[in-house]
Amino acid sequence: MTNADQNLNYISGKTGDWEIVIGLEIHAQVLSSSKLFSGASTEFGKDPNHNVSLVDAAMPGMLPVINQTCIKQAIKSGIALNAEINKYSVFDRKNYFYADLPQGYQISQYKYPIVGEGSLKITDANGEDKVIGIERIHLEQDAGKSLHDQHPNKSFIDLNRTGVALMEIVSKPDLSSPEEAASYVKKIRTVLRYIETCDGNMEQGSLRADCNVSVRKPNGDLGTRCEIKNLNSIKFISQAIQYEAERQVEILESGGVIDQETRLFDTSTGETRSMRSKEDAHDYRYFPDPDLLPLELSDSQISEIRSDMPELPDQLVERLISEYGITKYDANVVVEEKEYVHYYENSAKNRDGKLVVNWMTSELFGLLKKNNIQFNQNPISPNYLNELVELIENKTISGKIAKDVFEIMFATSKSPKMIVKEKGLEQVTDDRTIEVFVDQVINENKDKLKEYLSGKDKLFGFFVGQVMKVSQGKANPGLVNQILKSKLK
Amino acid sequence: MSNLLQFSICEALSLLEKKEFSTKELVETYINAIEKTKDLNMYLTTCFDQALEQAKVSDQNYLNGNQRFLEGIPLGVKDMFCTKGIETTASSKILKKFIPTYESTVTQNLWKEGAINLGKLSCDEFAMGSSNETAAKGEVINPWNFEEKRTPGGSSGGSAAAVAAKAALAATGTDTGGSIRQPAAFCGVVGLKPTYGRCSRWGIVAFASSLDQAGPITRNVSDAALMLQVMSGYDPKDSTSSNKDVPNFYNDLGKSIKGIKIGIPEEYNSDGISSDILNAKDMTINFLKENGAEIIPVKLPLTKYSLPVYYIVAPAEASSNLARYDGVRYGARIDGNSLDEMYENTRNLGFGDEVKRRIMIGTYVLSSGYYDAYYLKAQKVRRLIKNEFTEIFKQVDYLVTPTTPTTAFKLGSTQDLLTMYLNDVFTVPASLAGIPGISLPIKLDKNKLPVGIQILGKDFDEQGLLNVAKVIETCASFKDTPNGAAS
Numbered sequence: 024m025t026n027a028d029q030n031l032n033y034i035s036g037k038t039g040d041w042e043i044v045i046g047l048e049i050h051a052q053v054l055s056s057s058k059l060f061s062g063a064s065t066e067f068g069k070d071p072n073h074n075v076s077l078v079d080a081a082m083p084g085m086l087p088v089i090n091q092t093c094i095k096q097a098i099k100s101g102i103a104l105n106a107e108i109n110k111y112s113v114f115d116r117k118n119y120f121y122a123d124l125p126q127g128y129q130i131s132q133y134k135y136p137i138v139g140e141g142s143l144k145i146t147d148a149n150g151e152d153k154v155i156g157i158e159r160i161h162l163e164q165d166a167g168k169s170l171h172d173q174h175p176n177k178s179f180i181d182l183n184r185t186g187v188a189l190m191e192i193v194s195k196p197d198l199s200s201p202e203e204a205a206s207y208v209k210k211i212r213t214v215l216r217y218i219e220t221c222d223g224n225m226e227q228g229s230l231r232a233d234c235n236v237s238v239r240k241p242n243g244d245l246g247t248r249c250e251i252k253n254l255n256s257i258k259f260i261s262q263a264i265q266y267e268a269e270r271q272v273e274i275l276e277s278g279g280v281i282d283q284e285t286r287l288f289d290t291s292t293g294e295t296r297s298m299r300s301k302e303d304a305h306d307y308r309y310f311p312d313p314d315l316l317p318l319e320l321s322d323s324q325i326s327e328i329r330s331d332m333p334e335l336p337d338q339l340v341e342r343l344i345s346e347y348g349i350t351k352y353d354a355n356v357v358v359e360e361k362e363y364v365h366y367y368e369n370s371a372k373n374r375d376g377k378l379v380v381n382w383m384t385s386e387l388f389g390l391l392k393k394n395n396i397q398f399n400q401n402p403i404s405p406n407y408l409n410e411l412v413e414l415i416e417n418k419t420i421s422g423k424i425a426k427d428v429f430e431i432m433f434a435t436s437k438s439p440k441m442i443v444k445e446k447g448l449e450q451v452t453d454d455r456t457i458e459v460f461v462d463q464v465i466n467e468n469k470d471k472l473k474e475y476l477s478g479k480d481k482l483f484g485f486f487v488g489q490v491m492k493v494s495q496g497k498a499n500p501g502l503v504n505q506i507l508k509s510k511l512k
Numbered sequence: 513m514s515n516l517l518q519f520s521i522c523e524a525l526s527l528l529e530k531k532e533f534s535t536k537e538l539v540e541t542y543i544n545a546i547e548k549t550k551d552l553n554m555y556l557t558t559c560f561d562q563a564l565e566q567a568k569v570s571d572q573n574y575l576n577g578n579q580r581f582l583e584g585i586p587l588g589v590k591d592m593f594c595t596k597g598i599e600t601t602a603s604s605k606i607l608k609k610f611i612p613t614y615e616s617t618v619t620q621n622l623w624k625e626g627a628i629n630l631g632k633l634s635c636d637e638f639a640m641g642s643s644n645e646t647a648a649k650g651e652v653i654n655p656w657n658f659e660e661k662r663t664p665g666g667s668s669g670g671s672a673a674a675v676a677a678k679a680a681l682a683a684t685g686t687d688t689g690g691s692i693r694q695p696a697a698f699c700g701v702v703g704l705k706p707t708y709g710r711c712s713r714w715g716i717v718a719f720a721s722s723l724d725q726a727g728p729i730t731r732n733v734s735d736a737a738l739m740l741q742v743m744s745g746y747d748p749k750d751s752t753s754s755n756k757d758v759p760n761f762y763n764d765l766g767k768s769i770k771g772i773k774i775g776i777p778e779e780y781n782s783d784g785i786s787s788d789i790l791n792a793k794d795m796t797i798n799f800l801k802e803n804g805a806e807i808i809p810v811k812l813p814l815t816k817y818s819l820p821v822y823y824i825v826a827p828a829e830a831s832s833n834l835a836r837y838d839g840v841r842y843g844a845r846i847d848g849n850s851l852d853e854m855y856e857n858t859r860n861l862g863f864g865d866e867v868k869r870r871i872m873i874g875t876y877v878l879s880s881g882y883y884d885a886y887y888l889k890a891q892k893v894r895r896l897i898k899n900e901f902t903e904i905f906k907q908v909d910y911l912v913t914p915t916t917p918t919t920a921f922k923l924g925s926t927q928d929l930l931t932m933y934l935n936d937v938f939t940v941p942a943s944l945a946g947i948p949g950i951s952l953p954i955k956l957d958k959n960k961l962p963v964g965i966q967i968l969g970k971d972f973d974e975q976g977l978l979n980v981a982k983v984i985e986t987c988a989s990f991k992d993t994p995n996g997a998a999s
Contacts, residue, residue: 077614081836083607084594084616084715086750116832118878122851127835178851180840308878310887313721313829315751 031148032200033241036272041238043268044245045204046158046196047260049211050189051221052165052229053096059164059188060087060130067227071170071181079186081125086314089114093188094318096220097137097162098328100190103218103335104157104211106141108325114162114315117307123167123180131191133309136161137318143194143214144337145206146355155207156195165189184228190221196235196245201261201268208232208257209359213336217361231255236267238275246271247281251288251295263288267295339364347376356384362398369405374412382408386426390433402436403429411439424448424496451498454506457490460498461506464489475511486511516541517678517998521585521735524681528574528584535570535584535628539563542586542630542680545998549679552653552996554670556591557599558631566628573626582742583626588680590671591632592639593619593726594715598629602717603647604637606862607843616715617747618684618726625742630680633670637864638834639691639719642935644669645923646866654699654920655996656961662920665695665935671729672699677997682730682739686716688723689822690915690939693951696729697915697964700953700994702981703729704736705939707972708946709754712747718833720826721752723943733952733982737761740974759975765982770804772980775908779815780938785917788957793914795954796965799987800912800980808908814900817893818941823933824877824890825944830867831874837862869929894944901945905970910980913938915951915964938966948974950981953990962992 033040058065061078078085101108113135116128138160147153167185171178192211198204212230215221222229232255237248251267254260266288271281285304286295311317334342336358343354343364357367357380371379387408391398411428414420420428420443431442443449451457464486465472475482490503516538519527528535543560563586570584594600594612601607615623623629636646643663644652652669654662655677664673668685672695675683685692687705696703704727711726718724728739741762746755776797781790797807839845839858846857863871877886904911915938926932942949948971951964965984969977 080841082594082612082614082842083600083602083610083717083836084612084713086714088749088751118832118835120835120838120852120855122838122840125836125841127838128832306880308832308875308880308883310828310832310878310883313752314718 032203034238034268034272036276038276040241041268041272042241042243043199043201043264044196044237044239044248045198045200045264046235046248047194047198047204047207048233048235049192049194049208050231050233051100051192051211051215051223053093053162053188053190054219054221055090055092055096055188057090057092058186059090059093059162061186063186065187069183071179071183074183075185079125079182081127087130087312089315089318090188093162094137094320095328096188097160097190098320098325099218099332100192100215100220101138101141101160102329102332103214103220104138104141104143104160104192106157106160107139108320109135109137109139110320110322110325111135112137112161112318114312114318115309116312117163117309119305119307121166121169122178123169123182123185125167125182125185129164129166130312130315131163132161135317143207143210145203145210147206148200148202150352153203155197158193158195160190160192163189163191201264204234204264205257205261208260210336213359217336218333225255225257228255232260234260234264234267236264236271237281238268238271246275247283249281249283249295250285252285252298254288259288259290262293263295266293270295343367347371347380349376349380353377353380353384360398366398366401366405370408370412372409374409375416378412378415379408382412382429386429390430402434403432404436407432407438414439414443418450418452418499419443420448420450421496421500424450448497451494452502454502457494457498457502457506458510460490460493461486461503461510464493465510472511483507483511515999517545519681520731521582521681521738524585525583529579531574535567535574536564538584539567539586539628539630545677546630546679548998549655549677549996552655552658552673552677552679553650554633554652554674554677554679555588555631556601556603556634556649556670559598559629560631563628563630570626570628580624580626582622582738585627586630586681587622587627588630588633588671588674588683589619590635590668590683590685592635592686592717592719593684594717595619595629595632598632600632600717601648602638603635603649604837604863604867605648605844606837606858607717608648610843612715614715617712617749618716618743620715621742621745622684622739627742633668633674633680633683635670635691636667637867638717638830639667639686639688639724640830640866640870641666642690642694642932643921643923643926644695646864648864651923653923653996655994656700656920657959658994658996661923662961663698663923665698665916665920667691668695668703668729672696672701672703675699675701675729675731676994679998682728682735684726684743685729686719686724686726687939687943688719688725688826689943690936692727692729693915693939693949693964693966694935696951697953697962697966698920700962700964700990700992701729701731702733702736702950702952702985703727704740704950704974704978705942705948706740706744706974707754707948709752710740710744710948710972710974712745712750712753714747714749714753720829721833722829723826725943733950733978733985734762734765736950736981737765737978740978754972756972761975761978764975764979767979768804769800769980769983771806772910773806773808773908774800774980775808775810775904775911777810777812777815777911777913779812780913785914786919786957788919788955789914789917789963792954792963792965793912795988796912796984799984802987803983810904810908810911812900812904812941814893814897815941818897818944819933819937821890821893821897821944822936822940823873824886825894827870827874828878828887829874831871831878834863834867834871897941898945901941901947901968909969910977911968913966913968915939915966919957919959919961919963942968947971948977950977952981952985952988954984954988955990956992962990
């Protein structure tokens with residue numbers, strides 16, 4: 024990276040530029056039907072305390088048994104993030120008291136996580152690739168939920184989420200701006216959704232992030248960091264980082280020092296505020312959980328998962344570029360969601376890939392957004408988009424007519440061929456017919472013809488417009504041009 | 513039949529099969545015995561109605577010739593085992609009125625084979641103690657010289673006392689650092705701690721997960737084999753349970769021990785060990801020699817580190833295992849003005865002193881800054897102790913040691929906790945190594961109190977261990993009965 028690139032990310036303060044240093048801990052809920060150490064369901068939205076087993080409620084004598092599906096999911100995620108899979112990992116107990124933590128400890132992985140170092144490619148502010156280091160991924164249990172607003176002087180506990188498997192994906196402090204952090208989270212989410220190890224549903228809390236933020240003079244020593252806890256939207260992540268970095272710059276520039284602390288982001292004010300200082304930090308008394316043996320994986324177990332990996336977003340981008348000749352930007356847009364890719368590849372079959380991607384990302388996405396419709400509720404099937412582009416390619420309709428057809432397709436889910444036929448929208452490519460239109464226009468605009476012939480060349484456009492109008496937009500614009508030119512000599 | 517209490521499990525099974533008496537009669541006799549021995553304070557809860565109902569089923573099965581492995585055998589269950597629908601407290605106030613909706617795997621295995629539950633037996637609170645004095649409902653009195661009010665040992669004090677007092681035909685126990693073997697020795701009965709992983713821990717209130725192991729307390733070695741047969745087995749619900757095959761423990765009993773090598777560890781001769789106990793050890797060595805075993809003196813120099821290691825590892829695990837007793841979901845709750853205050857009130861009143869002490873020790877040794885010096889180091893030494901046993905078992909087949917440095921002491925006599933902890937000095941090493949151990953009575957000491965001898969074996973060699981024990985048992989021919997026993 025060049026210095027010029029970095030500058031885009033700097034905060035300019037009174038004393039000069041400041042560089043932001045960001046590391047993220049993403050908590051991604053593992054996609055699995057049952058919890059990490061119990062058979063209870065992970066289904067979202069059930070009545071409180073519906074998905075709770077004896078193990079989750081930490082009844083006396085209950086023991087955790089590892090859910091092999093969750094192990095596979097973690098390995099899969101590790102492979103997707105180019106990470107080392109550790110054949111030996113250990114589950115530890117992280118001890119602390121809270122009412123929604125029935126065991127009095129969270130089973131997590133501390134010294135020996137299941138996944139080691141990896142990396143993820145994101146796009147930086149200049150549109151260039153930037154590789155972000157992954158420190159580790161470990162598996163851990165989620166806690167339950169405390170409800171403080173159900174009763175004036177009682178708190179309620181919901182253990183449905185207790186024991187659900189989370190992957191904690193820890194990045195290296197390689198991120199330099201709120202935008203990069205957002206792009207990183209987006210990319211992680213995309214990757215996990217691709218390989219189906221996390222549904223990435225941030226509103227339901229399936230993906231949350233803790234952000235470690237510090238600032239320093241460009242290339243200076245690392246500053247003291249603050250951790251902003253539990254952010255559950257990409258927007259909040261960038262807002263919180265921006266606010267926090269500016270807050271730190273302000274303190275440092277006015278001669279203060281940053282206290283290492285845990286902070287909370289207030290979504291209503293857009294500010295972060297102190298939750299607890301380093302001195303008040305818990306001593307979690309980590310130690311290996313004696314109820315669980317160390318997790319040992321065999322080479323064959325790992326290679327089996329590796330050989331079964333679906334195509335990953337980065338690979339897909341490359342393939343879409345080479346196979347369909349689209350731009351990297353477009354490829355990245357399509358790859359953002361697995362369903363987009365599926366849709367794109369189906370609608371681009373035997374068609375001009377660039378044309379299809381334009382229709383998809385501008386027209387289709389535009390209409391969906393305007394009408395507030397989710398992509399999976401999309402009324403236009405990929406076959407019909409393919410058909411529409413075919414009609415454009417073989418000049419049955421012009422691009423302009425195609426937009427009208429597209430809107431009808433969007434409203435009715437009808438086939439474009441049918442719409443064109445019913446409405447008689449086929450492009451007129453017959454010279455004679457066009458000549459008739461041209462003659463009519465010339466006859467009706469004698470005065471304009473005079474002006475044109477006397478040198479007002481600009482009026483050519485007027486004639487084209489009139490011919491198109493007379494033909495109800497169906498005349499092939501190329502032919503109209505050609506015939507007009509010969510007639511107006 | 514005159515006195516049904518005199519029969520062992522083996523004898524009772526054969527007599528029940530011959531219809532010499534019914535299960536109902538047997539169970540009624542035991543219910544009666546429990547009533548008669550009430551002053552010994554052994555049972556925390558009884559379930560006589562359920563037991564009599566079960567007896568009907570058993571009698572029907574005998575009638576139809578469908579009897580199961582332990583059909584109609586009335587047992588007592590240590591209160592550490594969760595029993596469905598029956599209050600389970602681990603002898604702690606914090607679990608007062610806790611009624612599990614589930615049955616521990618080990619007890620379920622017993623009931624599945626026709627055994628009958630008479631009730632729940634007292635123990636040290638959360639199995640933390642060696643004298644049964646930390647039980648919330650008060651100490652159990654050893655039936656030997658009961659008027660002297662001696663300890664039955666602990667933590668399975670209620671279990672050992674009940675078997676000795678004939679208030680149960682056999683009982684379940686749990687052993688974390690000697691909690692089956694030491695009370696068995698103090699009460700003159702047989703106590704077997706199987707290899708770690710042999711019996712499922714599922715449904716047993718956890719004390720120290722890496723050490724806890726269930727086992728039987730019985731009148732004799734053959735009964736221990738029968739009980740273990742049913743209690744053992746792989747349980748997918750316990751990740752640390754072993755999937756090794758469970759051999760037939762009973763069939764090989766009485767096999768010759770000619771040529772087997774018995775190691776006598778030098779280190780198990782701590783100061784203050786009574787001459788009676790040393791004498792019992794010598795007697796045992798002679799029995800073994802007479803039966804053709806080879807006696808080999810061996811050294812286990814790391815033994816001296818066992819107690820310190822144990823008193824770091826066990827409290828560390830306990831401090832975490834007992835965090836769940838927080839007043840939020842079950843058991844006792846003492847309200848407060850905040851969540852923290854509720855925790856403090858509940859745990860302050862719910863736990864006894866010994867439990868609190870161990871939680872504090874455990875919390876301390878796991879704390880950041882102390883972890884490496886205590887917990888991590890203790891785990892390393894534990895591994896060395898395990899290795900030492902593995903090495904020694906390349907030279908000898910079994911080890912013979914005293915079970916305890918003393919016989920049963922008087923209740924309330926140990927003011928000094930360290931002295932109390934030292935009582936486990938001979939039993940703790942096997943717990944740390946995970947190897948099986950059995951204690952059986954050899955003789956009475958000068959105070960007419962039973963003296964126990966411990967045999968230790970290789971991982972999963974309970975079969976051989978029981979066989980050696982059987983040989984010693986036959987030679988020792990210990991037939992005395994405590995004066996506090998029901999008759």
